[in-house]
Amino acid sequence: MPERTDWEAKASNLLKAELKRKGVTYAQLVENLAEIGVDEKEANIKNKLSRGKFTAAFFLQCLSAIGSQQLHLD
Template sequence: MNIKSEEEWAERAAAFLKHKLKDTEVTYGELAKRLRKHGLKETEASITNKLARGTFPATFFLACIAALELEGVALEEI
């Protein structure tokens, strides 16, 4: 893994979440509902904006992993 910029990290994190959402067939609306169970108050629109922009806090990223019930995520996957 040879990531050289903050922007590249952001792009990879957003791409990872989009890929996992597609794999698990979870919509942005469903993700918003699941995130509420993990203490985040997100809407479908706010999730759309975060993933389109490619920037979001680590708390959002980690909560998404928990909400999607992903286990054993390796850095190489991101």
């Protein structure tokens, strides 16, 4: 299995940090995504974030679903 790249790890860590900052669980993220028309299962989200393998579109959908309007890359 290929190793995670630094960029994949950074993307995953940014999204996880934003979820934590907003106090949103994976289960709540599933519900919020459904509200904007994105069908995901909690297990799939956990896998995507642990592997760091997801599209930019998924990243943006998650940020939108939890109401993030700014993202700090530092």
